[in-house]
Amino acid sequence: xxxxxxxxxxxxxxxxxxxxxxxxxxxxxxxxxxxxxxxxxxxxxxxxxxxxxxxxxxxxxxxxxxxxxxxxxxxxxxxxxxxxxxxxxxxxxxxxxxxxxxxxxxxxxxxxxxxxxxxxxxxxxxxxxxxxxxxxxxxxxxxxxxxxxxxxxxxxxxxxxxxxx
Amino acid sequence: xxxxxxxxxxxxxxxxxxxxxxxxxxxxxxxxxxxxxxxxxxxxxxxxxxxxxxxxxxxxxxxxxxxxxxxxxxxxxxxxxxxxxxxxxxxxxxxxxxxxxxxxxxxxxxxxxxxxxxxxxxxxxxxxxxxxxxxxxxxxxxxxxxxxxxxxxxxxxxxxxxxxxxxxxxxxxxxxxxxxxxxxxxxxxxxxxxxxxxxxxxxxxxxxxxxxxxxxxxxxxxxxxxxxxxxxxxxxxxxxxxxxxxxxxxxxxxxxxxxxxxxxxxxxxxxxxxxxxxxxxxxxxxxxxxxxxxxxxxxxxxxxxxxxxxxxxxxxxxxxxxxxxxxxxxxxxxxxxxxxxxxxxxxxxxxxxxxxxxxxxxxxxxxxxxxxxxxxxxxxxxxxxxxxxxxxxxxxxxxxxxxxxxxxxxxxxxxxxxxxxxxxxxxxxx
Amino acid sequence: xxxxxxxxxxxxxxxxxxxxxxxxxxxxxxxxxxxxxxxxxxxxxxxxxxxxxxxxxxxxxxxxxxxxxxxxxxxxxxxxxxxxxxxxxxxxxxxxxxxxxxxxxxxxxxxxxxxxxxxxxxxxxxxxxxxxxxxxxxxxxxxxxxxxxxxxxxxxxxxxxxxxxxxxxxxxxxxxxxxxxxxxxxxxxxxxxxxxxxxxxxxxxxxxxxxxxxxxxxxxxxxxxxxxxxxxxxxxxxxxxxxxxxxxxxxxxxxxxxxxxxxxxxxxxxxxxxxxxxxxxxxxxxxxxxxxxxxxxxxxxxxxxxxxxxxxxxxxxxxxxxxxxx
Numbered sequence: 001x002x003x004x005x006x007x008x009x010x011x012x013x014x015x016x017x018x019x020x021x022x023x024x025x026x027x028x029x030x031x032x033x034x035x036x037x038x039x040x041x042x043x044x045x046x047x048x049x050x051x052x053x054x055x056x057x058x059x060x061x062x063x064x065x066x067x068x069x070x071x072x073x074x075x076x077x078x079x080x081x082x083x084x085x086x087x088x089x090x091x092x093x094x095x096x097x098x099x100x101x102x103x104x105x106x107x108x109x110x111x112x113x114x115x116x117x118x119x120x121x122x123x124x125x126x127x128x129x130x131x132x133x134x135x136x137x138x139x140x141x142x143x144x145x146x147x148x149x150x151x152x153x154x155x156x157x158x159x160x161x162x163x164x165x
Numbered sequence: 166x167x168x169x170x171x172x173x174x175x176x177x178x179x180x181x182x183x184x185x186x187x188x189x190x191x192x193x194x195x196x197x198x199x200x201x202x203x204x205x206x207x208x209x210x211x212x213x214x215x216x217x218x219x220x221x222x223x224x225x226x227x228x229x230x231x232x233x234x235x236x237x238x239x240x241x242x243x244x245x246x247x248x249x250x251x252x253x254x255x256x257x258x259x260x261x262x263x264x265x266x267x268x269x270x271x272x273x274x275x276x277x278x279x280x281x282x283x284x285x286x287x288x289x290x291x292x293x294x295x296x297x298x299x300x301x302x303x304x305x306x307x308x309x310x311x312x313x314x315x316x317x318x319x320x321x322x323x324x325x326x327x328x329x330x331x332x333x334x335x336x337x338x339x340x341x342x343x344x345x346x347x348x349x350x351x352x353x354x355x356x357x358x359x360x361x362x363x364x365x366x367x368x369x370x371x372x373x374x375x376x377x378x379x380x381x382x383x384x385x386x387x388x389x390x391x392x393x394x395x396x397x398x399x400x401x402x403x404x405x406x407x408x409x410x411x412x413x414x415x416x417x418x419x420x421x422x423x424x425x426x427x428x429x430x431x432x433x434x435x436x437x438x439x440x441x442x443x444x445x446x447x448x449x450x451x452x453x454x455x456x457x458x459x460x461x462x463x464x465x466x467x468x469x470x471x472x473x474x475x476x477x478x479x480x481x482x483x484x485x486x487x488x489x490x491x492x493x494x495x496x497x498x499x500x501x502x503x504x505x506x507x508x509x510x511x512x513x514x515x516x517x518x519x520x521x522x523x524x525x526x527x528x529x530x531x532x533x534x535x536x537x538x539x540x541x542x543x544x545x546x547x548x549x550x551x552x553x554x555x556x557x558x559x560x561x562x563x564x565x566x567x568x569x570x571x572x573x574x575x576x577x578x579x580x581x582x583x584x585x586x587x588x589x590x591x592x593x594x595x
Numbered sequence: 596x597x598x599x600x601x602x603x604x605x606x607x608x609x610x611x612x613x614x615x616x617x618x619x620x621x622x623x624x625x626x627x628x629x630x631x632x633x634x635x636x637x638x639x640x641x642x643x644x645x646x647x648x649x650x651x652x653x654x655x656x657x658x659x660x661x662x663x664x665x666x667x668x669x670x671x672x673x674x675x676x677x678x679x680x681x682x683x684x685x686x687x688x689x690x691x692x693x694x695x696x697x698x699x700x701x702x703x704x705x706x707x708x709x710x711x712x713x714x715x716x717x718x719x720x721x722x723x724x725x726x727x728x729x730x731x732x733x734x735x736x737x738x739x740x741x742x743x744x745x746x747x748x749x750x751x752x753x754x755x756x757x758x759x760x761x762x763x764x765x766x767x768x769x770x771x772x773x774x775x776x777x778x779x780x781x782x783x784x785x786x787x788x789x790x791x792x793x794x795x796x797x798x799x800x801x802x803x804x805x806x807x808x809x810x811x812x813x814x815x816x817x818x819x820x821x822x823x824x825x826x827x828x829x830x831x832x833x834x835x836x837x838x839x840x841x842x843x844x845x846x847x848x849x850x851x852x853x854x855x856x857x858x859x860x861x862x863x864x865x866x867x868x869x870x871x872x873x874x875x876x877x878x879x880x881x882x883x884x885x886x887x888x889x890x891x892x893x894x895x896x897x898x899x900x901x902x903x904x905x906x907x908x909x910x911x912x913x914x915x916x917x918x919x920x921x
Contacts, residue, residue, distance in 0.1 A: 060636075060644035076635025110641050364805035368616075370716040370739030370776055373804060440717035484695050484725075486718040488738070 004159045006122070009138035010039070013120055014046040016136045021087065021118065023047050028081050028088050030054035032104050035093030035151040039122050043091060054079040061103035083112030093151040095121040098132035123149055123159065168196040168585070169211035172204070176216025176547060180223060181520035182527075182536035191221055193543040196585035200539060214581055216547050222519050224256025224544030224582060226535045228424050228472035228526040229400065230497060232258070232289070235276060236265025241477040241564040243277065247286040249497045249562035254546035254579040257527070257534045258287050261346075262294040263321040269294035269305045271313035278314055287584070288544070290532060292319045292346055295334050301325040304337050311341050316530045317398070319346035322447070332389050339395040344531065346398050347386050349407060350448065354378035359488045361434040361449040369440065371488060374449050376404050383407045387414050390421055398529050399423040401474055403448045405458025412467040422529050423467065425459050426474035427503050428494055430512075432456075432569060442483040442490040443569035460512045463521065470525040471518075473500040477565020495565035499556055501548065502575035509576065545583040552578025601723050611723040611732045612906040614741040615783035623750075623787055630751050630898065630905035636673065637900060646908050647676035650707045654680045655697070655722075656735070657713040662873065663735055666896075667710045670903035679706070694718070695725060702727050708911060709733070716740035716776075731910040733903075739776050745871055746780035748902035750788065752895050753826055756867045761788040767820050767862075768811075769796040769852060770830030770879065773803040777871050778830055786810045796820035796852065800841040817852050824862040829854055829870045829879045845878050854880035859889065867891055 021027070028051045031040025037055050044053045059074040090104060101119060108114060120136040125143050141149060143161070152158045171193040178189040178201065185201065192200040192208055199205050227250065233241040250258050260277065262268035268277070274291050281289035293310030295318045297303055307318055318338050325331045338345050355378040360366040362373025383399065387410060390397045402408050402423050411423045428446060433453050437444035444450060462468045476493025483490050500522065508518045527535030534544060556575050558566040602617050604610045609622060618626075636642060652671045654664050664680065671678045683697070692700075701709070708731045711719050716738030723732040736742040757764060766785055772778045772795050785793045786809075795806060796814045806813060814820030821827060836842050859866060868880075868889040876882050884890060 059632075060646050074632035074635070076639055079640075106645070110643065110645075362804045364808040367803040367805055367809065368779075370737075370741065370779055372739075375804070440720050481693065481695075485693065486713065486715040486721045486737075488715045488717070489694075 004139055006138075006157045006159070009122060010042045010046060013122070013136050013138050014043055017043070017047060017089065017118070017120060020135065021089070023049065025050045026086065027051065028054060028083075028086055030056055030079065030088055030090050030104075030108070032090070032092045032100060033057045033075060035122075035153065036091050038151070038153045038157060039093055040091035043089075043120065052080050054081065056104050056107055058100060058103040058107055061107045063099060063103065077107065079111055083108060083114045085113070085115050087116045087118065088114045090117050090119050092119070092121045093123065094149055095119075095124045095132070095134050095137075096127050098128050098130035101132050102130055122151065125149055168194070170194045170199075170208065171212045171214065171543075171583070172208075172210035173214045173216050173221055173545065173547060173581075176219045176221040178221045178537070179516055179519050180537040181516045182223070182524035183538055185537070186516050191537065191545065193545075193583070196543055198537050198539050198541050198543050201537065214547065216580075218551075219547055219549045219580060220515075222546050222548075223523040223535050223537050224546045224584065225254050225501060225522045226257040226259075226526040226530070226532075227255050227475065227497065227500060227522070228259050228470050228529065229426070230255075230258045230260060230473055230475035231263075231477065231493075232260050232277070233477060234264070234280065235273065240479050240482070243280040243289070244284045245564040246475070246477065246497065247281055247284045247289065249564075251286040251582045251584070252562040252579065253497050253499075254501050254548055254582050255497060256287055256544035256546070256582060256584050257290065257532070259290050259292060259316070259526070259530055261321045262292050262319055263299060263323075267294045267297070267299050268292070268310070268315070269297045269299075271309050274310060274313040274315055285584075288534070290314070290316045290530060292317050292321075294318065295320040295338070295345065296325070296330075299323040301330065304334055307338055307343055308341055311343055315343075316532055317344040317346050319400070320348070322348035322350060324350075324352035328385065328389065331386075332393060335389055335393040335395040335397075339393055342396070344396045344398055344529070346400055347382075348400050348448075349379045349382035349386060349402065351378045351381040351385075354381060359445060359447070359449070359492070360437055361451050363434055363452060365434040365438055369438070369487075376406060376451070379404050379407045379448065380410065383410050387411075387419065387421065390414075391419055394420075396420040397422075401426045401429070401448060401472070402468070403429050403451045403455060403459070405455045405462075408458060408462045408467055412462065415467060422469055424470035424472050424526070424529070425463055425468045426472050427496055427500060428474070428569065429459055430456065430463070430471075430507065431503070436569070437487070440487045441569070442485070442487055443494065443567065443571070445483075445487060445490050445492045446494070447492040460507075463507075464513055464517070469521065470529055471504055471521040472526065473497055475563070475565075476567075477563050478567045480566070483567050494568045494570075495561065495563045496568070497563050498561045499568065499570050499573075499575060501546075501579065502556075502577035503570070505550065505577040542585045543583055544585065545581070546579060547581040547583075548577055548579045550577060552576070554578055601720065608912055609906070609909045611719075611726075611734075612743055612910055613719045613723055613732065613734045615743050615746050615780050615787060616741070618787065620787055623784070626747055626905055626909060627751050627754060629909060630747055630902045631755075633901035633904040634751075634898065636904070637897060643673050643675055645675045647671070647674035647911055650676045650911060651705070652676045652678050652708045652710060652907065653701055653706045654678065654735075655683070655701070655709050655711045656681065657683050657711075657718075658736070660712060660736075663712065666899045667733075667735060667903050670900045670907060671710075673900070674904055674908060676907075694721070698722055698725060702730060706730065708907065710735050712736045714738055733906055733910060736776055739774055739779070741780045742776040743780050744899070744902050744906060745777050746784040747906065748895055748898040749781055749828065749869060749871075750784050751898045751902060752869060752891055753867065755894075755898075756891060757825060761785065761790040764790055764825045765792040765794065765823060766790055766826040766828065767794040767796055767814075767824045768828045768830065769817065769820065769854070771801045771832055771836060772797050772806060772830070773801050774833070774836075775830050779809070781828060782809050782811055794820050794824070798842070798851070801836070817854075817858055818861050821858060821861040824866060826867045826869065827854065827859070827862060829868070829874075831871065831873070832875060832878050845875075849878050853878060854884045856883055856887065859884060865889075869895060872896065
């Protein structure tokens with residue numbers, strides 16, 4: 001696969017966000033560990049968001065805990081601002097089944113009651129299992145069930161498509 | 166009704182008391198041994214028992230078996246356990262005095278003997294209580310107990326109030342020629358222990374019973390035995406040190422004997438490492454070195470008897486965390502095969518092994534059993550040395566199914582058990 | 596040795612948590628890592644995670660213990676589980692329901708996990724052996740046998756203070772080893788992590804038979820036992836030991852085995868001092884040590900909740916079904 005030009009995708013996403021929302025000193029952004037945080041950092045800088053970046057680890061909110069089990073490398077979630085009444089830009093690297101975003105929203109609502117959530121994702125690929133869609137997408141990909149796209153990083157950021165046997 | 170005349174033929178007759186071991190037929194008349202080898206003149210058998218390929222021995226004498234009656238009939242009864250004994254080739258059982266009520270009055274002795282006679286499956290001899298209620302404070306009416314049929318007296322492992330009381334009890338028993346049956350245990354040292362004090366009890370965090378609990382008691386008791394001249398027997402010794410002390414005393418001519426129970430010859434404290442309640446015994450299973458010492462002493466005769474230490478329990482007694490379970494295993498069903506297994510493993514010759522469960526215990530109890538001398542009551546056991554079967558709750562005749570030998574292959578299947586007359590009622594399960 | 600196959604499933608995951616013995620280094624390290632990840636949760640503003648929502652955890656305590664029970668309760672609640680506290684007084688003369696009947700009755704109410712504390716060694720194993728297939732058992736202390744969650748929080752505390760290489764550490768455990776389930780679990784855990792040297796310091800009367808067989812070096816003199824130690828773990832001394840003719844007095848015990856700054860100077864300069872609590876000031880240690888810089892006693896308490904959250908969620912893994920109201 002031709003190597004995606006990630007900086008260009010980030011620029012495009014930032015532009016779309018500016019068109020969609022009024023970015024001001026009240027705007028908050030939250031990245032989902034781990035790849036979503038890498039992308040969020042870039043977007044956060046590009047958009048000049050003043051409030052510090054929030055990070056979410058959704059390990060404790062996953063619903064496939066049974067099969068996958070505990071992830072011992074969990075980092076704590078950090079949301080250094082109140083959520084109530086705010087618009088939150090939620091950032092992830094790959095939107096696939098929708099379960100990660102579902103877990104992230106559950107976790108956000110444990111912290112407070114946002115006015116709205118806007119989902120921005122670097123890659124959106126086929127295979128949704130839940131009725132969840134991104135508002136801002138960097139790259140759409142049509143992939144078969146046994147194919148997986150992964151963001152590696154943080155330096156340099158690369159998208160890789162892998163095939164599972 | 167006259168007893169039938171019986172001829173048991175074709176078997177290997179082993180009667181260690183009379184040094185007999187060979188292909189001799191056994192002739193029984195009027196419930197007694199009439200002849201060995203050649204038929205008595207004019208003998209016409211009413212019943213012929215074919216013992217070809219089998220061993221013919223005196224009926225086994227079990228030095229310690231708890232029948233749980235009176236008082237604990239939810240565990241077992243004289244009926245169930247005497248039948249189980251007969252199925253297992255055991256014709257005489259000795260029961261300790263810790264029934265409820267305790268065997269401290271002639272009435273209780275009579276109750277037990279009457280019940281046993283009614284069942285008719287095995288002979289029961291009882292030990293009388295050394296002190297009323299086994300409380301260790303006063304002397305019991307030992308003369309009356311002896312007259313009622315007790316063959317000895319014991320405090321069944323309960324402590325005596327002081328060494329003075331112990332001395333007086335020994336002297337009083339000696340007055341009537343009664344043997345005192347002692348359980349070597351220093352109560353203060355064993356306290357609430359439930360396992361041998363050693364690396365296993367340390368690892369499991371279970372209160373331990375140190376070796377000294379047994380050796381301190383044996384030392385004290387031997388001193389008083391020598392002082393008073395009473396005939397004494399140590400029940401179920403578990404440590405090689407204690408057995409060595411007894412051997413020295415025997416060498417010095419002190420009238421003391423000792424026995425060992427089957428489980429202590431097969432298991433050690435390590436077997437309890439998984440908190441398995443089947444390995445909960447009082448006194449506790451000891452170390453491998455102790456086990457080796459016990460086997461050696463059994464071979465050289467310091468330990469002159471082997472018993473089952475039969476303690477049948479209802480299932481609930483073993484369904485609890487280890488320290489909360491009741492100790493003891495059901496042993497009647499496995500006494501003979503596990504005695505024979507010692508022969509198989511080279512620890513004893515077959516005649517010596519038979520001696521340890523026939524004339525050995527009979528001499529300790531001072532009863533005319535465990536031998537096939539002419540004129541004696543014909544208590545006989547005929548068993549197939551090579552008969553294999555598996556010990557489990559279906560093949561066990563005792564009501565108590567609690568045993569650490571569950572699932573073991575048993576070698577030695579009893580075919581006939583005779584008690585002075587035609588074969589006794591047997592459990593058809595095996 | 597004890598209950599190895601009882602604790603671990605066929606797929607290598609934790610089913611029950613009964614004792615450190617029977618666990619391999621891999622899974623114990625996983626438990627420590629998981630506990631580590633839960634320490635962050637307590638610092639978040641939202642201290643709850645929904646991992647065990649809908650699950651019922653029963654604290655089955657046959658021994659009074661407000662302290663341990665509250666940490667287990669808090670840990671369960673932070674995992675969003677429902678908690679049932681059952682205290683059964685076994686000291687009363689009248690014997691009530693058998694243990695097995697109590698277990699069966701509670702299982703009939705569809706509970707998912709038992710946290711058990713009992714004065715009989717082997718109780719947690721017994722309950723685990725009789726538990727239904729979907730039920731997990733956590734040992735909160737059985738007799739003198741084991742207190743494995745304490746060992747987890749202690750090892751976590753050492754790791755966070757001294758790093759993951761236990762091979763270069765000398766750890767001294769001081770006090771009543773004979774009667775301590777905490778000490779036994781700590782010794783097993785330290786040896787499992789290949790600790791450089793594990794020492795016990797106590798008079799003969801407070802050491803169990805054959806204690807060396809547990810894998811420790813024995814010292815009767817505190818100063819020698821503390822020499823160049825990296826970690827000192829003090830054990831609680833109970834009053835009963837004086838009554839049971841094991842010690843003459845607290846006074847002599849404190850003089851010989853009580854931790855003071857002076858005795859502590861024998862250890863390494865950056866020594867860490869630990870105690871499972873509650874402390875008997877003036878008996879196990881003086882106030883200066885208890886409140887001084889080397890003491891991490893309060894850290895231990897915080898780690899206690901994370902440790903319990905870790906073992907509960909790891910043991911419950913197979914039971915978690917996808918939530919119905921996603």
